[in-house]
Amino acid sequence: MTNFVYLASQSPRRRQLLEQLGVRYELLLPDADEDAEALEEVKKNEAPASYVKRVTGLKLDAAVTRLKRRGLPPAPIICSDTTVAMGRTIYGKPEDAKDAVRMLLELSGTTHRVLTAVAVQPASARSRRLEALSTSRVTFEAMTPAQVRAYVATGEPMGKAGAYAVQGRAALHITRINGSYSGIMGLPVRETALLLHAAGLKI
Secondary structure, three states, rough: OOOOOEEEOOOOHHHHHHHHOOOEEEOOOOOOOOHHHHOOOOOOOOHHHHHHHHHHHHHHHHHHHHHHHHOOOOOOOEEEEEEEEEOOEEOOOOHHOOOOOOOOHHHOOOEEEEEEEEEEEEEEEOOOEEEEEEEEEEEEEEOOHHHHHHHHHHOOOOOOOOOOOOOOOHHHHEEEOOOOHHHHHOOOHHHHHHHHHHHHOOO
16 A cells, blocks of 8 residues: 655645645646646637546646656556536636636625545556545625725735635625535545545555
8 A cells, every 4th residue: 555645736725735634645736837827718618527537637648648658656546626506607717817807796695615626556467446525515694895995905815716714704705505515625525535535645
């Protein structure tokens, strides 16, 4: 059994959640010439669940290639992607503060879904990759434009799907959560533990 995993994610929240599980990890981040953002482009009429699973798979493909290229020792690789959706509308990371305000005003006073896909490539390249999808529901109170602008001004929404961080100041406006809190943060702990165990990691 291997005793560590490669985490192919820049997210400090995903690192924190792996640490919560007691999993030792090494970062396997993109090289400077890799266009990681391009992997997150949405296809026309793509359903949110299909989108988040496809993007996670592409990230894992890129990470597997990166591992081989760098000649690193084998170990399971974990990738994850989170998206926010209302109906079939996908809310990715905001382009700028104005975009963040738009997203949050659309999510204000509604219940939306947060979908996080996780994929693990076991240490043996011949092993089938393991996948899971966590879907949760989050309800926001009706926020005033002034409240939304004040939140966006903190800078917290940038780089976050749906323009908010559940573990940050956005919690002030969340009235209900149904599902996996860690999944909303970006890495569902239970599903991740099951996948890593199946990949041969002792948890």
